Amino acid sequence: MARRAHSSTHPAWFAAALVVVLLFAGGGYLIYSQLSDPFRTFSPLPVEAYLQNANSLRGNRYRVDVTVANQLGWTPQKGRLYSMDLDGSDDVLPLLIPAELNSINLQKGQRFTIEVEVIDRGILEVKRLRKA
Amino acid sequence: MKYFFLSPLLLTPLLLSAQVPDAPRAPVAAPAPVSTAPAASGGEGASPTSKPASFADSLPVFNPSTEMLTWNGQNWNINDNRLFQARFEKYLNAPESTDEEDAAYRQLLQQIIDKLAPAKVTSQAVDEAFRLLPQASRYDIDARLCEGIGDAVYSAWRAMDNNQRLVEANKSLEQERKRAEWNARVVTSTSTLSVPPKSGAAAREWARQQRQKRDADLLPYKSRLAEALAAIKLNQAKKELSELQTKIEFQTLIVQLFLQRRFQHVIIASRFYRSVFSDGDTTLNVGSDTKDLFAKTIGNPPTVSTLDTLANEALRDAREGVQAYRFLLERNELQSATKRLAEAFTIGEYLPELRTLPREIKRKALSFTQKSYQLVSALEVKDYTLARKLVEELEVIARDFDNSKPMAAIETARTVSAMHLAKARNAAVSGDRETLESELKAATEIWPRNPALADVSGKIFDSADVQQKALADLDQLLAQNNHRQIFEDKVRFIAATALYPDRQEQLKKVLDNMQIIEGAIIRASEIARHGDYAGAWEQVEIVFSQFPQDNKLNQVRADLTTQAAEFVRTLRTAQDLEAKGETGSSLAWYLKAQKLYPASSFGRAGIERLVEELLPDAQASTAVH
Numbered sequence: 001m002a003r004r005a006h007s008s009t010h011p012a013w014f015a016a017a018l019v020v021v022l023l024f025a026g027g028g029y030l031i032y033s034q035l036s037d038p039f040r041t042f043s044p045l046p047v048e049a050y051l052q053n054a055n056s057l058r059g060n061r062y063r064v065d066v067t068v069a070n071q072l073g074w075t076p077q078k079g080r081l082y083s084m085d086l087d088g089s090d091d092v093l094p095l096l097i098p099a100e101l102n103s104i105n106l107q108k109g110q111r112f113t114i115e116v117e118v119i120d121r122g123i124l125e126v127k128r129l130r131k132a
Numbered sequence: 133m134k135y136f137f138l139s140p141l142l143l144t145p146l147l148l149s150a151q152v153p154d155a156p157r158a159p160v161a162a163p164a165p166v167s168t169a170p171a172a173s174g175g176e177g178a179s180p181t182s183k184p185a186s187f188a189d190s191l192p193v194f195n196p197s198t199e200m201l202t203w204n205g206q207n208w209n210i211n212d213n214r215l216f217q218a219r220f221e222k223y224l225n226a227p228e229s230t231d232e233e234d235a236a237y238r239q240l241l242q243q244i245i246d247k248l249a250p251a252k253v254t255s256q257a258v259d260e261a262f263r264l265l266p267q268a269s270r271y272d273i274d275a276r277l278c279e280g281i282g283d284a285v286y287s288a289w290r291a292m293d294n295n296q297r298l299v300e301a302n303k304s305l306e307q308e309r310k311r312a313e314w315n316a317r318v319v320t321s322t323s324t325l326s327v328p329p330k331s332g333a334a335a336r337e338w339a340r341q342q343r344q345k346r347d348a349d350l351l352p353y354k355s356r357l358a359e360a361l362a363a364i365k366l367n368q369a370k371k372e373l374s375e376l377q378t379k380i381e382f383q384t385l386i387v388q389l390f391l392q393r394r395f396q397h398v399i400i401a402s403r404f405y406r407s408v409f410s411d412g413d414t415t416l417n418v419g420s421d422t423k424d425l426f427a428k429t430i431g432n433p434p435t436v437s438t439l440d441t442l443a444n445e446a447l448r449d450a451r452e453g454v455q456a457y458r459f460l461l462e463r464n465e466l467q468s469a470t471k472r473l474a475e476a477f478t479i480g481e482y483l484p485e486l487r488t489l490p491r492e493i494k495r496k497a498l499s500f501t502q503k504s505y506q507l508v509s510a511l512e513v514k515d516y517t518l519a520r521k522l523v524e525e526l527e528v529i530a531r532d533f534d535n536s537k538p539m540a541a542i543e544t545a546r547t548v549s550a551m552h553l554a555k556a557r558n559a560a561v562s563g564d565r566e567t568l569e570s571e572l573k574a575a576t577e578i579w580p581r582n583p584a585l586a587d588v589s590g591k592i593f594d595s596a597d598v599q600q601k602a603l604a605d606l607d608q609l610l611a612q613n614n615h616r617q618i619f620e621d622k623v624r625f626i627a628a629t630a631l632y633p634d635r636q637e638q639l640k641k642v643l644d645n646m647q648i649i650e651g652a653i654i655r656a657s658e659i660a661r662h663g664d665y666a667g668a669w670e671q672v673e674i675v676f677s678q679f680p681q682d683n684k685l686n687q688v689r690a691d692l693t694t695q696a697a698e699f700v701r702t703l704r705t706a707q708d709l710e711a712k713g714e715t716g717s718s719l720a721w722y723l724k725a726q727k728l729y730p731a732s733s734f735g736r737a738g739i740e741r742l743v744e745e746l747l748p749d750a751q752a753s754t755a756v757h
Binding site: 050051052053054055069072073074075077078081083085090091092093094096118121122123124 | 713714715716717719720721723724726727739743744745746747749750
């Protein structure tokens with residue numbers, strides 16, 4: 001029997017395989033991250049429309065990325081009213097954090113991704129939030 | 133007896149009759165023109181009143197202590213009335229009567245007087261004097277008075293002739309009476325010559341028949357006797373009545389001449405009277421009032437001689453007056469000199485002593501007289517400025533001028549007027565209009581042409597005009613809400629409203645507001661100077677909401693709005709949305725405005741307002757830092 005000649009794996013194949021693995025890993029992560037974002041189904045708040053006529057958006061839910069600015073007031077029953085700087089803009093939004101979310105600590109400068117609903121009088125009520 | 137020495141002055145009605153009385157009364161009738169014939173009854177020419185038969189109401193009475201002449205119930209000052217002034221000035225300006233005609237006339241009158249002089253009067257002299265009367269009456273200056281005297285003398289002579297005829301008639305009647313009486317006595321005596329019967333019855337019948345026969349024979353003589361006696365009595369009555377009537381007419385003429393101050397004619401007429409009526413009865417048969425006047429003057433019942441004496445006294449008084457005038461003139465005592473000449477003129481305007489006085493000498497009194505009359509007029513109309521000037525001038529030209537009375541009047545008026553003006557000034561300052569008006573009125577009444585009055589009232593009314601104009605401007609600006617103009621002219625309005633508390637309050641409010649506006653503008657300017665335009669705008673905007681009509685504030689606001697445009701636009705958007713009920717949107721804009729200008733009071737207020745609206749029971753609204 002003839003001995004077949006011994007053949008070695010070319011290193012390029014290893015590099016390609018690594019790339020593929022990385023691509024899969026990245027894609028997977030991307031997919032994972034997309035799928036794991038709880039606010040991925042909410043569209044961002046149409047700020048211009050909100051600033052012109054908030055009542056027209058009443059009942060809608062949006063996602064906003066904001067930074068905590070100031071607490072404007074609070075009541076045990078209704079919760080806390082904050083002013084939050086809209087990321088990537090000079091606009092400032094008033095957000096009402098209901099009493100149910102009183103357990104969440106908010107500090108000035110913290111960035112959050114928040115699910116909001118436009119309620120009566122055009123107030124943005126926080127439904128869910130998470131630190132960005 | 134105080135009237136005695138000036139008794140001729142008592143009777144000067146023709147000169148004074150048309151003088152203007154001191155007090156307005158019923159107009160006095162002008163005196164009748166000088167009559168050239170004797171009046172039918174006493175006083176026709178002498179009395180201008182409606183009672184020609186009596187001098188009772190027309191006889192003037194002169195009080196030398198007051199220089200007042202009372203006549204017909206009215207009073208005149210002989211030195212102060214227009215007619216006398218006019219006549220006296222006319223006399224002072226008239227040339228002296230020294231021409232040949234005047235001299236001839238005066239000489240003729242003197243001849244008549246001389247011929248009738250009691251010491252050398254004869255029938256021939258009386259006739260010669262009578263013949264001279266028509267000659268004298270031909271001169272204008274005589275005014276035909278001599279002709280009037282001649283008429284009176286002729287009438288008296290005719291009356292005397294009639295009386296003589298009555299006397300002759302009475303003589304015839306007396307003879308007739310005597311004849312009738314003699315015949316009656318004869319008839320009575322002849323009846324006793326026949327023999328009566330002896331028997332008783334026949335004798336009684338015979339006696340009865342004899343009586344009847346005698347009565348029948350005597351009856352014509354008795355009738356003729358009675359007729360003669362009646363005719364004699366009638367003629368005697370006619371004679372007495374005619375003589376009395378003639379005397380009254382003649383006396384009336386003399387009185388009239390006396391009242392006309394024709395004293396030379398009075399002397400002539402009285403001397404003719406005495407020559408015509410030689411019975412020695414010269415008692416004046418005039419009205420009781422006229423008699424009383426003369427009786428009070430001389431103390432006795434008046435006679436023709438009384439008038440003669442008074443006329444001579446008047447002539448002497450006029451002569452002495454002229455002499456006194458000349459003497460006082462030499463001593464530069466014009467006031468006394470002029471008074472003496474005026475008195476002499478009043479008495480004897482037509483006398484030679486006055487008519488021959490040279491004009492140049494008379495005119496020396498004219499200046500003083502004119503100024504004196506001006507002074508009287510000035511005092512009458514209360515022109516004390518002119519009066520003072522005239523007093524000073526009179527003191528210069530007349531060494532004896534007595535300035536005490538006019539100066540007392542002038543100084544009193546000046547003082548009292550000044551007091552009233554001072555009160556008026558005070559009232560004007562204190563805004564007491566009622567007192568101001570009353571004091572000005574009082575000052576005006578006392579001294580209407582007071583220069584200070586015009587000055588003071590001018591100032592008061594000028595200031596009042598300025599004040600009123602300022603007040604009108606203030607009202608107009610208030611109506612226009614133009615507080616800026618009021619503020620810029622505040623000094624004028626503060627002064628003008630000093631007397632008006634209500635307007636003062638309005639002005640104070642306006643000025644206070646303007647102080648707020650001005651303060652805001654100043655603060656805004658200062659803030660803007662440091663680049664804080666939003667802060668400056670807010671300073672102005674706060675005040676603008678209160679005073680949106682202030683132009684300057686508007687201008688500053690507009691400038692700052694441009695310089696803080698983004699902040700202002702953001703804030704206004706917030707406010708608009710808040711007004712529309714867009715609470716969320718509005719709050720977002722307010723927050724953005726506060727982000728642009730963190731110190732914004734408007735932003736903070738808006739946020740607080742909306743937070744309060746959203747969280748009514750908010751326990752805390754502090755910011756989270």
